[in-house]
Amino acid sequence: MYVTAVRREDGLVPEYRWALPSVLLGDGREGRRVRRSLRDWIVDITMFLIACGITLLGLEELHLQRQPEPLILIEQVMGALSCVAVWLRRRWPVWLALVTLLLSSYLELVGGAATVALFTVAVHRPFKVSGPIFLLALITLVPYVILRPQSDIDPLEWGILLTALMLTIYAWGIVIRARRQLIWSLRQRADGAAEEAKRLERERIAREMHDVLAHRISMLSLHAGALEFRPDAPADEIARAAGAIRTNAHLALQDLREVIGVLRHARPGEDDTVPDRPQPTLADLPALVEECRQAGMDVRLDLGVDEAPEGLGRNLYRIAQEALTNARKHAGGAPVTVTVTGARGKGLSVEVRNPLWSRHPLRIPGAKAGLIGLTERAELAGGRLEHGPTPEGQFVVRAWLPWPVEITREDA
Numbered sequence: 001m002y003v004t005a006v007r008r009e010d011g012l013v014p015e016y017r018w019a020l021p022s023v024l025l026g027d028g029r030e031g032r033r034v035r036r037s038l039r040d041w042i043v044d045i046t047m048f049l050i051a052c053g054i055t056l057l058g059l060e061e062l063h064l065q066r067q068p069e070p071l072i073l074i075e076q077v078m079g080a081l082s083c084v085a086v087w088l089r090r091r092w093p094v095w096l097a098l099v100t101l102l103l104s105s106y107l108e109l110v111g112g113a114a115t116v117a118l119f120t121v122a123v124h125r126p127f128k129v130s131g132p133i134f135l136l137a138l139i140t141l142v143p144y145v146i147l148r149p150q151s152d153i154d155p156l157e158w159g160i161l162l163t164a165l166m167l168t169i170y171a172w173g174i175v176i177r178a179r180r181q182l183i184w185s186l187r188q189r190a191d192g193a194a195e196e197a198k199r200l201e202r203e204r205i206a207r208e209m210h211d212v213l214a215h216r217i218s219m220l221s222l223h224a225g226a227l228e229f230r231p232d233a234p235a236d237e238i239a240r241a242a243g244a245i246r247t248n249a250h251l252a253l254q255d256l257r258e259v260i261g262v263l264r265h266a267r268p269g270e271d272d273t274v275p276d277r278p279q280p281t282l283a284d285l286p287a288l289v290e291e292c293r294q295a296g297m298d299v300r301l302d303l304g305v306d307e308a309p310e311g312l313g314r315n316l317y318r319i320a321q322e323a324l325t326n327a328r329k330h331a332g333g334a335p336v337t338v339t340v341t342g343a344r345g346k347g348l349s350v351e352v353r354n355p356l357w358s359r360h361p362l363r364i365p366g367a368k369a370g371l372i373g374l375t376e377r378a379e380l381a382g383g384r385l386e387h388g389p390t391p392e393g394q395f396v397v398r399a400w401l402p403w404p405v406e407i408t409r410e411d412a
Contacts, residue, residue, distance in 0.1 A: 122173025
C-alpha cells in the first residue's frame with residue numbers, strides 16, 4: 001500500500017496515519033508505551049476473531065472425538081482464556097507464544113491462540129528470538145499429533161499439514177517484518193537527508209552572514225578608530241567618518257534584517273516570501289576595493305579577468321571580501337594587493353597579499369572562522385584555498401576555483 005506523506009514541523013508525518021502500524025509512526029520508542037493506531041485495532045480484532053474461530057472449530061472436533069466431560073471443560077476454559085490473552089500479544093509476545101505453544105502440545109482449543117502468538121513473534125521480534133520459538137512450535141506438534149489424533153485424517157498427513165501451516169504463518173510474519181524494516185530504513189534515510197540539507201543551509205547562511213557582517217563591522221571599527229586616534233581632525237573629516245559609520249551601520253542592519261527575514265519566513269506552511277537582494281559578482285569587485293580605499297586602506301587591484309559566470313564570480317568576490325576584512329583587522333595601514341587571473345577552462349584565481357606589519361593595528365576581536373569559512377566555500381565550489389605567512393614577511397590568501405570550458409545555467 002502506498003502512503004502519501006507530508007513534511008510538518010514535528011517530522012515526517014503520514015497523511016493517512018490510520019493505514020500505518022504504530023511502530024512506523026514513531027510510537028513506542030525511547031521507552032514510551034506503544035499507542036495503537038486505527039490499523040492496529042483492526043488487526044488486533046481480526047487476530048482475536050481468528051483465534052476464536054480456530055477454537056470453535058476445535059470445539060466441534062472435541063465432540064466428534066467423544067472426549068471425557070472433564071477434559072472438554074478444561075479445554076473450554078483454557079481455550080477461552082487463551083483467546084482473551086491474544087489481546088496481550090503486543091506487550092508480551094514471547095511469553096504468550098511460549099505458554100500457548102506448550103499448552104497446545106495437548107490441549108486442542110489453545111491452538112488458535114498459539115498460531116496467532118507465533119505470527120506475532122515473527123513480526124515483532126528478530127530471528128534470533130523468533131527462530132527458537134518456531135522450532136518449539138514444530139516440537140510441540142509431535143506430542144499433539146500422537147496424543148490427539150483426528151477422527152478423519154491419518155496422523156502422518158495431519159502432522160505434515162500442521163507443519164506446512166506453521167511454516168507458512170512464520171514465513172508470512174518474517175516477510176511483514178522485513179517490509180516494515182525497509183520502510184523504517186527509508187524513512188530514517190529521508191529524515192537524515194532532510195537534516196543534512198538543513199545543516200548545509202544553516203552553514204551557508206552563517207557563512208554569508210560572516211562574510212557580509214564582518215566586512216561591515218570592520219569598516220565601522222576602522223572609522224571609529226580614526227576618530228579615536230584623531231580627535232583634533234578637521235570638522236569635514238569627522239563628518240565624513242561619521243557618515244561612513246552611519247552608512248555601514250545601516251547596511252549591516254539591512255543585511256541582518258534580510259537574513260532574519262529569510263529565517264522567519266522559511267517555516268513550512270507559510271507562503272510569504274522575502275525578495276532576495278542582488279548578490280555581488282566579479283564585476284562588483286572594483287567597487288569593493290574603492291570602498292576600502294575610502295575607508296583609508298591602501299589597496300591595489302590587478303583585475304585580469306573582465307567577466308565570469310555569476311556563481312563563480314560571487315564566490316571569488318566573497319573570498320576577496322573576507323581577505324580584505326582580515327587585512328583591515330590585522331594589518332591596518334599596510335598596503336594590500338588583490339590579483340585576479342584566470343580563463344575559461346583554466347580556472348579563476350585570486351590572491352590577496354599584505355605585509356605582516358601594521359602602522360595602525362586594529363584590535364578587533366574575531367572568532368577565527370573567516371579563513372575556515374573561505375576554505376569551506378572554495379572546497380564546496382570544487383576549488384582550493386591556501387593561506388599563511390611567506391618568507392618575505394607577507395601574509396597571502398590564495399584561492400583557485402574551477403571554470404569549466406562550458407558552464408551550464410545551473411553551474412552559474
